[in-house]
Amino acid sequence: GQQVMQIPQYQHVQEGEDFTTYCNSSTTLSNIQWYKQRPGGHPVFLIQLVKSGEVKKQKRLTFQFGEAKKNSSLHITATQTTDVGTYFCAGLDQGGSEKLVFGKGTKLTVNP
Amino acid sequence: DTAVSQTPKYLVTQMGNDKSIKCEQNLGHDTMYWYKQDSKKFLKIMFSYNNKELIINETVPNRFSPKSPDKAHLNLHINSLELGDSAVYFCASSHGTSGYEQYFGPGTRLTVT
Numbered sequence: 001g002q003q004v005m006q007i008p009q010y011q012h013v014q015e016g017e018d019f020t021t022y023c024n025s026s027t028t029l030s031n032i033q034w035y036k037q038r039p040g041g042h043p044v045f046l047i048q049l050v051k052s053g054e055v056k057k058q059k060r061l062t063f064q065f066g067e068a069k070k071n072s073s074l075h076i077t078a079t080q081t082t083d084v085g086t087y088f089c090a091g092l093d094q095g096g097s098e099k100l101v102f103g104k105g106t107k108l109t110v111n112p
Numbered sequence: 113d114t115a116v117s118q119t120p121k122y123l124v125t126q127m128g129n130d131k132s133i134k135c136e137q138n139l140g141h142d143t144m145y146w147y148k149q150d151s152k153k154f155l156k157i158m159f160s161y162n163n164k165e166l167i168i169n170e171t172v173p174n175r176f177s178p179k180s181p182d183k184a185h186l187n188l189h190i191n192s193l194e195l196g197d198s199a200v201y202f203c204a205s206s207h208g209t210s211g212y213e214q215y216f217g218p219g220t221r222l223t224v225t
Binding site for chain 1: 155202211218
């Protein structure tokens, strides 16, 4: 079945440093979504990418969808303590499955 | 106004008991989901309903039985609880069946002793 792998599992940075998490799918995706879960909270939708090679920005966050639609990345510029949390990618298989498969997440901690 | 709500927020119970978790969404969505998040934070889908019809039924022990009385509600009943059922259970909803952003509830932390 479809697998979505995410690396790294953990990332600790100093405030002001950049951060990137990578997501790879075993199958071609029709779209990929990114969610953020704060400690003790619930996943919150950040963005969805649909087109091959798509790049979207939200303030300090940059999201990319690979040309082959099998990988994606989230880059945060100049991290802040408010960025702390676990970032999940979730992919929808192009083969018609209605199931969104989540990666295991990257837990980001930021040292002030 | 809470978009997706779950009750209870915490549930502590003994092995062998039967318990239910309730979920309600006021977003007008037609698709609802149950996810299980284990201690390692792995988020795994269990069930999905679209317009009260079961559309995703993952490999989950048949001790778990979802029920959707209407589009706005999705409940989860668990029989004969086991230690391994301890986790956070999230309800979510979306506008459609695939490719739509999902809105998650606050979660129910289930602890089985």
